[in-house]
Amino acid sequence: MVGKRREFSSNEILKGILEKDRLVLEYVYKHYFETVRKFVESHYGSSDDAWDVFQEGMLNVYDIAKKGNIEIKYSFQTFFVSICKNLWFLQIRNKNQLKKVTVDDLDLLGQDENELLANFRKNHIYRLFYKHYHSLGPDCQKLLKLAMSNKDGRLMAEELNLASSQSAYNKKRICIEKLIQLITTDSEYNISNDYEKL
Amino acid sequence: MKNYDKLYRYVHGELDESELWEFKKSLETDVELIKEYNEFMAMHQTIGQHDKFSLLNHLNMIHQENKKKGIQRFLADYRVVAAAASIILILAVGGLMISNYYGQQSNNQLYAAYFTHENSMFSLRSTGSNIEQPVIQGIQYYEMQNFDAAVEMFEKAPDNLLGKLYGGLSFMELNEFEKAKESFNFIIQHNDNLFIDQSEWYLGLCNLKTNHTKEAITIIEKIAKENSVYKTKAQKLLKELKN
Numbered sequence: 365m366v367g368k369r370r371e372f373s374s375n376e377i378l379k380g381i382l383e384k385d386r387l388v389l390e391y392v393y394k395h396y397f398e399t400v401r402k403f404v405e406s407h408y409g410s411s412d413d414a415w416d417v418f419q420e421g422m423l424n425v426y427d428i429a430k431k432g433n434i435e436i437k438y439s440f441q442t443f444f445v446s447i448c449k450n451l452w453f454l455q456i457r458n459k460n461q462l463k464k465v466t467v468d469d470l471d472l473l474g475q476d477e478n479e480l481l482a483n484f485r486k487n488h489i490y491r492l493f494y495k496h497y498h499s500l501g502p503d504c505q506k507l508l509k510l511a512m513s514n515k516d517g518r519l520m521a522e523e524l525n526l527a528s529s530q531s532a533y534n535k536k537r538i539c540i541e542k543l544i545q546l547i548t549t550d551s552e553y554n555i556s557n558d559y560e561k562l
Numbered sequence: 563m564k565n566y567d568k569l570y571r572y573v574h575g576e577l578d579e580s581e582l583w584e585f586k587k588s589l590e591t592d593v594e595l596i597k598e599y600n601e602f603m604a605m606h607q608t609i610g611q612h613d614k615f616s617l618l619n620h621l622n623m624i625h626q627e628n629k630k631k632g633i634q635r636f637l638a639d640y641r642v643v644a645a646a647a648s649i650i651l652i653l654a655v656g657g658l659m660i661s662n663y664y665g666q667q668s669n670n671q672l673y674a675a676y677f678t679h680e681n682s683m684f685s686l687r688s689t690g691s692n693i694e695q696p697v698i699q700g701i702q703y704y705e706m707q708n709f710d711a712a713v714e715m716f717e718k719a720p721d722n723l724l725g726k727l728y729g730g731l732s733f734m735e736l737n738e739f740e741k742a743k744e745s746f747n748f749i750i751q752h753n754d755n756l757f758i759d760q761s762e763w764y765l766g767l768c769n770l771k772t773n774h775t776k777e778a779i780t781i782i783e784k785i786a787k788e789n790s791v792y793k794t795k796a797q798k799l800l801k802e803l804k805n
Binding site (some may be wrong): 381384386389390393394397399402403405406415418419426438439442445446486487490491493494497508511512513537540541543544545547548 | 567605607609610611612614615616617625706
């Protein structure tokens with residue numbers, strides 16, 4: 365489409381993230397990823413670290429938008445970049461590259477500190493889940509996708525050409541165990557355990 | 563996870579009555595089981611969030627597309643440069659304009675590679691606690707990436723060197739390089755402060771960005787020779803500029 369690129373207000377962005385509107389997601393990526401990348405890179409991180417932080421930032425914004433009744437006092441940029449900065453500070457605080465971060469160093473964005481840290485932790489694990497899901501075999505990926513869509517054992521067995529729903533159930537159990545093992549042995553997993561120790 | 567089977571069956575309501583009683587009792591006293599239970603529950607909730615999965619799918623798709631576009635742009639640039647080089651060979655006399663254009667591209671790329679957002683934390687620490695109020699506010703705006711508001715605040719304390727430094731950096735973020743240069747020159751001419759290293763480095767980058775390559779090289783050569791924190795970066799940049 366030719367024409368002036370659309371601008372979005374903060375509320376439109378929140379709504380778009382909640383609805384996973386491709387135009388809004390592209391807008392957020394194009395306008396703010398560079399800022400996050402520059403920030404992370406100027407604080408001992410790499411471009412890949414910045415991408416991880418960006419994804420976690422978006423997951424947190426998604427939760428906030430889902431909760432509703434959110435009033436952003438500043439621009440979306442300020443709001444989002446603050447979340448990403450908090451996330452990065454928390455992630456590097458044990459690497460002796462920065463002074464020990466305490467809760468006073470975080471911009472709480474008007475949220476309860478315990479809730480904020482719990483959400484950060486939850487979404488950090490979610491990103492690890494997403495990362496390791498893709499390292500599972502195709503059958504496990506397919507099965508977990510079906511499980512996420514609440515498909516019953518019979519349907520899962522049909523989709524995967526398994527003999528019975530019991531076979532699907534057993535396979536699902538093995539896949540989840542493998543996934544949990546991958547996540548909990550990831551070096552990034554322990555970072556999230558320290559979030560609540562601020 | 564040692565207790566995985568038990569936890570899995572517990573969550574799926576498959577433990578019989580005696581197993582359930584035993585499990586709940588252990589959950590009050592067995593530290594390892596408690597830890598694994600918390601981990602398992604966190605994972606169980608995670609896997610259930612299908613909506614977030616599709617959000618990350620969308621984002622990763624966009625990220626991959628942009629990375630691909632970046633490579634394509636790089637290759638396109640490369641083809642333009644190759645074409646320009648051929649023209650230079652053919653039209654040796656008229657090649658000046660083309661070589662200028664090539665120089666401009668390189669300077670922009672080098673600037674993008676070397677300019678990183680400066681964190682205020684370290685400068686604030688070196689300054690101590692005696693900072694004027696508008697400068698503190700300006701730095702807060704700077705950290706919030708609200709560079710217009712930051713500049714407005716720094717202008718309220720025109721002689722404050724910390725304000726001048728972050729004013730200059732804010733101008734750089736706003737692509738107002740001539741104004742940024744004025745700020746950095748002010749600090750350098752003051753000649754007795756903690757921010758000279760930073761000001762020289764960023765002044766060099768501003769000159770690079772505005773295609774004052776000769777001035778950029780002069781100042782970067784100076785940094786590369788001295789004991790500045792930017793020495794290594796300056797040496798590397800110098801090498802790339804002279805290639």
